[in-house]
Amino acid sequence: MITENLEQLRKELPANVRLLAVSKFQPIDRILEAYQAGQRLFGENRPQELAAKAVQLPQDIEWHFIGHLQTNKLKMVLPYAALVESVDSQHLLEAVDDWGKTHDKVIPVLLELHIGAEETKQGFYEEEVLDILFNADKYKFIRFCGLMGMASHTDDEEMVRADFIRISSYLDYLRDLFPELEDFKELSIGMSEDWRIAVGCGSTQVRIGSAIFGPRV
């Protein structure tokens, strides 16, 4: 099933949208099945799980971290993640920058924008992102690569679309305002239930778990 699901998704996704296979809670053998089907980009949301999988699985996998990150867990994530998609506080950003300085490594990140209506309290407000980017020079060991967001959890497609349009427009606004941040162009929006809407709103990368691996048990 994993192979078929991946093939179907690849057929439907536009060529300019990357597919992040969200492999959280999936055992090694199921991830390997996706790998054998050609998938190289995977996402995890728990530090320990990412570190354990990254050392066991083939080294040409590109890992993204998509979960809440506490500053005492950086060493389990930053050596392995090619992109941290879920930076959601200034405190975390500063800690990641410090880690980068200590290890002489520039860390690519997305800033998570709070767009969903309700329960998801995670993410920055627009003004906070603005404030960070005005001071982008301060973070010598961070590469700002764009925005990540999660739409409201609802069956109302128009509400989901409104969330995605909001983040997509905000990315455009920021790119105009900060043309010197050349890498600030990625828009990580869209999950199993809403990726088609996200692609219609300018997603450059969708994060898909259950539509590849089946429901998480």
Ligand SMILES: *Cc1c(COP(=O)(O)O)cnc(C)c1O
């Ligand atoms: C789990 C998760 C996903 C994937 O969710 P599915 O609905 O299984 O596709 C995407 N993004 C984040 C941040 C997640 O935690």
